[in-house]
Amino acid sequence: MPVKHAAWLLLVLASPVRAHGLFDAHLFERLPLLLTALLLGSAWLLYGLGVRRVAPHRGEALCMHLAMLLAVLAIFGPLDEWAETSTSWHMTQHMLFIVVIAPLWALARPLPQWRALTGRLGQSLWTWILRAGRHPTALALVHGAVIWIWHTPRLYQLALDNLWWHAVEHGCFLFSGWLFWWSVLRIPPRKTPVALLAILLTLMHTGLLGALLTFASVPLYGDTGDLADQQLAGLLMWVPGGLVYLMGAGWIAWRWLARARQSQGETRWQGR
Template sequence: MRMTLALLVLLTHSSAAHAHGLFDGHLIERVPVIASAILLALAWGLYVLGAKKVRPHGWEPFWMHLAMLLAVFSAFGPLDEWAESSTAWHMVQHMLFMIVVAPLWALARPLPQWRAVCGDVLQPLWRAILRSGRYPVAVAMVHGALIWIWHTPSLYLLALDNLWWHMLEHACFLFSAWLFWWACLRSPRALMPQALMAQLLTLMHTGLLGALLTFSRQSFYGSDRVLESQQIAGLLMWVPGSVVYLAGCSWIIWRWLKLK
């Protein structure tokens, strides 16, 4: 509970001066941001409580707390304000969600701790998450579709102009990426070929999207968005993203050989 309260204080302090902060502007307009902060605080607080009942293994608590801190910084810190006017910073925010926070959540394996607190209340959700891990390629396709859909000009600009759509965009990236990394990094030996295929598929299509953004000679997101910023955004998706997905492939191959 103290962790939850600390998170709420951190969110309030860090975001009070930003456009998507918790309490700046009209409170009614902040409802989606406040709701997102509460959900994030609950997820973190329930994990802390659950860890007292089901002890995490090894580095799992470190991965979880690091992921939550990065999620707070990405969603409510100054990065969110910079992302409003810069395509490059917007891509940094998205990449933090998808290739940093999400795989850290997968490595943290928080389900046992959440289940220890919530019991059977959210059992259908736990089953759905665990079941998704059996289909890494299907999860990768859903995650990939969401990446492309939210980077279409109309939805990209809608998310910038409307807080509800902005928070939905973040939720789509975070949750689908978590399921994707969960299915890949935690796959049993029998599913490791599919997990490797899912990683390679994601590597290719995100690289393609990054290349389109990089080599385009016009801004996809309006004349007020600097073309050079879009090109940097494309490079960020293309190069660092490829490195992370290749690291994911290496992790899967290492586990595969280790379990043989």
């Protein structure tokens, strides 16, 4: 992506922040919007610059730009406003973070481009991410804890009422989701069963949370909440979210079997 396009995207990120009244008397309250915009914009710009030094593999740049565009729309677009008054729209936003944007980031594999620009400055962070990716089960547990904690009624309402906690919530979903999908989609072939176990664990507990929201007889997020809207939110987590996890598991298993068949074929050829 040309640098001038990345710079233009920084301005696009800043425009919804200005629309929310960042530069009015409530500067401190609106500051999380600016910080979020700067963080996303910087990551996108650094990737665009890094592509000039380290060329991405086929399809990786497309995944990165699509993920960043969806992140901007989900955080700064009308979806964020709809999520303030509707549990189902709130869940749609969360599912975009967890099962769409996060796996796209993992498939994009942006670390080589970021490392090419940051050098030693961010080396400790990149090394930690690469090491963490070797433990999909642990990351699945961390990601699962993040999902359940932020869907407790008290923290759910806190994120709605406070922009700072709202930004923290989004960051937790995106970062933990990225690490989880990174670990399972980029796992070495010999650890494929561990990755499948991690996805199965995530599929089960998110399905359970979705079922609890769907079959609850009372609104869990405020006495004035719409029960039907909450049930729809549960279905969104349960069904579409579950399908994404199944698709991810299927893709991992298919790659594993394809490599196994290729290895067997090479072994037979060498034995002739």
